[in-house]
Amino acid sequence: MEILWPALGICAIVCIVFFALAQHWQRLLRRHAWTVQRLTDRIHELEAMDNPDFRRRLGESAPVPLEHVYNFTIRFTDHFWKHTLAIAEEDLNFIRTHASVVGSIKLERWRSHTVATVTEILPASKTVQWQTRTLDFYPDASSGSEVLSLWQLSLARPDGTAMSPPSLELILRGRYLELTSHRISLGNGNGRLQATSRNGGENGSASAHDESLLLRVPLDSSRLSEFRSHDPLSNVENGNGQSGAGAGPANTNETSPGNWQAFYSNHDEDLGVDWNLWLRDLSKKAEWERWKIIETAAL
Numbered sequence: 001m002e003i004l005w006p007a008l009g010i011c012a013i014v015c016i017v018f019f020a021l022a023q024h025w026q027r028l029l030r031r032h033a034w035t036v037q038r039l040t041d042r043i044h045e046l047e048a049m050d051n052p053d054f055r056r057r058l059g060e061s062a063p064v065p066l067e068h069v070y071n072f073t074i075r076f077t078d079h080f081w082k083h084t085l086a087i088a089e090e091d092l093n094f095i096r097t098h099a100s101v102v103g104s105i106k107l108e109r110w111r112s113h114t115v116a117t118v119t120e121i122l123p124a125s126k127t128v129q130w131q132t133r134t135l136d137f138y139p140d141a142s143s144g145s146e147v148l149s150l151w152q153l154s155l156a157r158p159d160g161t162a163m164s165p166p167s168l169e170l171i172l173r174g175r176y177l178e179l180t181s182h183r184i185s186l187g188n189g190n191g192r193l194q195a196t197s198r199n200g201g202e203n204g205s206a207s208a209h210d211e212s213l214l215l216r217v218p219l220d221s222s223r224l225s226e227f228r229s230h231d232p233l234s235n236v237e238n239g240n241g242q243s244g245a246g247a248g249p250a251n252t253n254e255t256s257p258g259n260w261q262a263f264y265s266n267h268d269e270d271l272g273v274d275w276n277l278w279l280r281d282l283s284k285k286a287e288w289e290r291w292k293i294i295e296t297a298a299l
Contacts, residue, residue, distance in 0.1 A: 069280040070107040070219060072177060074170070080272030084214075085181070091156045102151040102170060103130065105177075107219075113138045116172065118150055137172070148172040168214075179215035179273070215273055221281065224264045231263035231278070260284035 081087050087095070106117040116135040137148045151170040158165050167182045218224055264277040 066108060066110050066282055068107075068109040068219075068282065070105075070109070071278040072105045072107070072217070073276045074102065074179075075274040077272040077274070079269070084272050085155065087155060094157050095153070095155065099153050100131065100151075101153070105150055105170070107172070109219075114148070114172070116148065116150055120151065139174075146174055150177075175219045177217040177219065178213060181212050181214055214271065215268070215275070217275060217277065219279075221262060221279060224262075224277070224279070227264040227266050227277075229263060229265050231261070233263075233278075 081092055081095075100120040103119040103121050105119070108115040108117075114137045116137060118133045118135070120131045120133070121129070135148065135150070139146045149169060149171050153168040154165050155167055156165045164182070169180050169182060171178050171180065260281045260283075262279045262281075264279065265275065267274045
């Protein structure tokens, strides 16, 4: 009996130790099994990325990237009103008092659509305020809806008839900004604008002057190369008197990824129109940030 009790105590201690070790190894194996299962699921997810259906669903759920940002301003000189359009003083006073003149247009071109922000002002109003309109434009080539009217200006006071007064219109047509005139007849001999019928000329007949293109500004950097100039806001933005990326002279390499910012301008004395265009090519910006290509600013 004296030997039996110590033997039973030793067996109990050994059983407790084995039980504790078994619990520990069970928890360890369970954790390893969970880790292996997680790794297997991750591998299956990575393999699923090669599935075309999965890529299509991923592309549909991902946000549409912003590709280009345009800031466009236009200014009409007295030559434009008095000589190009030959507007009489009475109609010119009407425009100054009641017409909404465009101040700037911002175009955000996404991969699927374009967002246009139009800022207007009433120049001779006693309560001068900037008015902002936002337009979402989804072009559809199949239905022919590829034209967006951004701004329209009536050039004469409505006379209460079915005739539409002559007007100016700024539209977005594909990759161009176009300034067009509607129903303007300049050959009447008295310097007054003549309103024409919505269906034809002054007396309802077809008119060759019903709509005419006055100005076309491309929104493609290759077509804008001849209008490239120094950005007047670059010194203000940098604060050090040096040009920013893409704000160099007109002979700067357009294909360089560092030139994701560009400024274009033109002064047409014959037409009497000045316009400026700031272009931000975000696809080139992404390439610039990816490769960190550093270009020396031209002196």
